[in-house]
Amino acid sequence: MTEKIKLQRPKGFFSKFDRRPGPVKTNMHYCPGCGHGIMHKLIAEALADFDMQQNTIFIAPVGCAVFTYYYFDCGGISVPHGRAPAVATGIVRATPDAHVISYQGDGDLAAIGLNNFLQAANRGENMVVFFVNNAIYGMTGGQMAPTTLPGQKTVTCPNGRSTVNEGYPLKVSEMVAALDSPVYVERVALSTTKNIMQARRAVRKALQNVINKKGFSMVEALSGCPVNLNFNAQEMNEFIDNQMMSYFPLGCLKDIADNRDPIKRPVSIYAKNKVKAVLFPQAVDGGVDAEFENPSELFKKERRIKCAGFGGQGILSLGMMIASMAKLRNFNVSWLPSYGPEKRGGTANCSVVLSRSEVGSPLIDSDCNLLIAMNQPSIDKYLPELKDKGVLLYDSSTASAPENIGNRIVYSVAASNIAEKMGSIKCANSVMLGALAVILRDYFLEKDDPQDFDRVFEEAILDCFSHKKNTIRLNFNAYYAGKKAALEILQSSTVKG
Ligand SMILES: Cc1ncc(C[n+]2csc(CCOP(=O)(O)OP(=O)(O)O)c2C)c(N)n1
Ligand code: SF4
Ligand SMILES: [Mg+2]
Known part of the structure; x- marks a missing residue:
């Protein structure tokens, strides 16, 4: 006589719950009677x-x-x-x-x-x-x-x-x-x-x-x-x-x-290629795709960046531009602003993490490896958090670095002065971004694509200032002025460190 099975596990379940951690692979985790x-x-x-x-x-x-x-x-x-x-x-x-x-x-x-x-x-x-x-x-x-x-x-x-x-x-x-x-x-x-x-x-x-x-x-x-x-x-x-x-x-x-008739919705604005183009423009353009891996050791490491300065200096935007740029280079990114009373003239800061794998904590304290400081209190406050061999980039028109900075590497650019000469001190953050693009090229570069490299920075500026269209040109110019200043500094070897 064949046995009739009345109760069995529905086929919509896995036959064994292998995804459950621990030794129990057959029972559910719910309490009895749930x-x-x-x-x-x-x-x-x-x-x-x-x-x-x-x-x-x-x-x-x-x-x-x-x-x-x-x-x-x-x-x-x-x-x-x-x-x-x-x-x-x-x-x-x-x-x-x-x-x-x-x-x-x-x-x-x-x-x-x-x-x-x-x-x-x-x-x-x-x-x-x-x-x-x-x-x-x-x-x-x-x-x-x-x-x-x-x-x-x-x-x-x-x-x-x-x-x-x-x-x-x-x-x-x-x-x-x-x-x-x-x-x-x-x-x-x-x-x-x-x-x-x-x-x-x-x-x-x-x-x-x-x-x-x-x-x-x-x-x-x-x-x-x-x-x-x-x-x-x-x-x-x-x-x-x-x-x-x-x-x-x-x-x-x-x-x-x-x-009701079956739903038919326009799919054009959600077309996969368009979404992809927004998320991974380089992949769609036939450039670097998400699977690309840079062989350099530096590249594999997570970049933990703190941007700090006075409220009003565009510190949060600077962090956002770096995050946007990295996003366009297929990094995983996090951007964590610090608001509060600092917005009214104290120090403002944001933490930006760029990673090739998952971003762990978006918070940066003692594990910073790039500090971008645009005023003196920021250097004083955050330099102790900068790791050994970490990089400090600061605005030399508003701050100076202490003599004894240990094993860290220091670069400076007179960002505020340059921005002021260009007509608006507010674009000092884009000058810093330009300097960053030169000084830390290796930090962000994928393959040997310098033109493309500038393009992602430009796109990051566009991304960040899309709501303030009249300032985009000014920020582009500031970015290139920052690049020029940083190149001059590198060539005349006035870099400390
Ligand atoms: C953003 C966030 N807020 C609060 C919690 C804490 N939290 C976890 S489960 C839960 C309530 C779940 O109740 P319910 O949706 O009724 O599910 P049940 O467990 O009763 O099936 C809360 C408040 C959380 N995990 N994340
Ligand atoms: S009985 Fe309550 S606590 Fe237990 S698994 Fe079900 S819902 Fe959760
Ligand atoms: Mg419930």
């Missing part, structure tokens, strides 16, 4: 049954379901808290044939990400949102969520949610159903077998809508978080069926997919 596991199973079954895995991108933001990529055998992306519908929008607009799933908790969707979610719904993006509403922040230990019930106790409302103080729970499905764009909104529950079977139907309907390009669908699943609510399995189901359902009634709130 609704996420049930919802996962319903989705995984449908993905396989509809043969849509190859074309599906599953997006999980922050929350207990952040690790969906451990389990679902399809494309997967983890994104910041609340941002799944925004990322999903980008994907679906750039790749209209992808089946995009945004899987979100109530804290994620209804608190930090409410606007992202509502705007995507209102635009009628072709995606499905699976909204797992467990009335609590599960992952972080049980804080009040926008969907926490009146009177429900959580760690942040130990006396129960007060409607006077915290308002009433958000009825997300009702809100979304009231919009014109969404085609399908249903609220289900992951409690009894009957409810779960209805949830299964809803999941399938929503996925069919995505396959048929009908637009925005959402399934809200009332779900259990027994660990944070201190319930056993039975109490959890009773809570869902009695408490949650009386506030969040089950049912289909909207289903107009049959009346």
Whole structure:
């Protein structure tokens, strides 16, 4: 007699969860009784049954379901808290044939990400949102969520949610159903077998809508978080069926997919080549591509640059221009400005990190290897942070370097004086940039392409001053004046160090 297998792992899951760290490769990480596991199973079954895995991108933001990529055998992306519908929008607009799933908790969707979610719904993006509403922040230990019930106790409302103080729970499905764009909104529950079977139907309907390009669908699943609510399995189901359902009634709130034609959106502005051209102009122009690796040791190292000076000297723009230039050379970059009262005349600074691999910390303190200082307080304050053999480039019209600078290398250019003679001291930052392009050519250069090298600096200036078109020419001139001054300095060997 052949054995009949009634329960087996849906084919939409990996057969083994190899992506899970640690020795356990067969179980999920969810607590016993958690609704996420049930919802996962319903989705995984449908993905396989509809043969849509190859074309599906599953997006999980922050929350207990952040690790969906451990389990679902399809494309997967983890994104910041609340941002799944925004990322999903980008994907679906750039790749209209992808089946995009945004899987979100109530804290994620209804608190930090409410606007992202509502705007995507209102635009009628072709995606499905699976909204797992467990009335609590599960992952972080049980804080009040926008969907926490009146009177429900959580760690942040130990006396129960007060409607006077915290308002009433958000009825997300009702809100979304009231919009014109969404085609399908249903609220289900992951409690009894009957409810779960209805949830299964809803999941399938929503996925069919995505396959048929009908637009925005959402399934809200009332779900259990027994660990944070201190319930056993039975109490959890009773809570869902009695408490949650009386506030969040089950049912289909909207289903107009049959009346809608498949979405057809203009793709031209999102054409892949155009996006590529913006991100990697050199790659598209047949120049250096993203895979290119410069053999020099210096090139492989992360460049950690601090730009500092007075507020008003264009320090943040200088950092931004360096970051833009590096971005155009296919570096990964970060730019971290320091604002505050310094904007009003004190020292202003920004940290710029350029890297061939991932940027670790964008913050620079004692690991700076290039300090660009445009006033004396900046040299005094940040020179101690400059590493051994690090480079100091400063504006000699406003500051001077101490005699004893150890093993560091010092260059100076009278940037403010040069800029003033050109008609505006404000473009001293572009003079510094020009000097940098000469002095630290090796620092940024890829292959032997000097013309191209200037082009990226020019593009960086264009990028930075696109909102101030009348200053672009002045900044170009300042850049070349800075280059000239630096060349003269190098030739007359007045460089200290
Ligand atoms: C930007 C940001 N803010 C806050 C957090 C902390 N945080 C992690 S998960 C979470 C709430 C998750 O709750 P929910 O979306 O309901 O998911 P659940 O774990 O209940 O499934 C919060 C606030 C974070 N990781 N990132
Ligand atoms: S904390 Fe709650 S939501 Fe998170 S895995 Fe455990 S039961 Fe599920
Ligand atoms: Mg939650």
